[in-house]
């Protein structure tokens with residue numbers, strides 16, 4: 001849940017007339033607006049939140065199926081982490097389904113570790129892993 005003083009960041013990767021680029025807009029939660037306004041097609045996006053205690057939270061990341069394994073998710077995550085560091089956030093957390101092998105491999109590749117499990121986190125009853133990464137300790141992607 002967003003609280004007063006939290007910031008939200010949304011980053012999209014789009015394709016405009018054959019040129020690709022990263023578009024982002026961050027700001028106070030109340031000022032957050034959709035991004036990639038000028039993109040003809042959205043290939044992927046990430047939404048993250050920075051709280052006042054210096055903890056970032058990746059709320060969602062998604063790359064269109066046809067665009068996966070081309071490094072777009074990595075670019076989105078790196079951009080979000082960079083913005084969270086600047087917030088500043090000392091760490092970032094996120095949740096992902098325990099059976100989402102692709103996401104777990106992706107986050108492991110980017111230096112995230114499982115810190116706990118939340119039973120029946122999703123509406124379909126699936127458990128979630130909570131993953132965490134230190135942002136300011138010099139931890140690097142594998």
Ligand SMILES: CC(C)(COP(=O)(O)OP(=O)(O)OC[C@H]1O[C@@H](n2cnc3c(N)ncnc32)[C@H](O)[C@@H]1OP(=O)(O)O)[C@@H](O)C(=O)NCCC(=O)NCCS
Pocket residue numbers: 060061062063064067068069070071072073074075094095096097100101102103105106107109
């Ligand atoms: C997870 C997701 C965002 C990754 O995006 P992506 O653009 O495909 O990721 P990248 O191309 O940057 O992958 C980087 C690395 O992550 C790992 N990885 C990504 N997808 C993987 C898969 N399906 N299986 C195994 N490893 C995978 C690999 O190490 C990969 O490097 P490689 O391609 O050189 O082997 C994408 O699969 C997705 O949108 N999934 C559906 C939504 C979702 O599950 N979101 C996360 C829920 S929190």
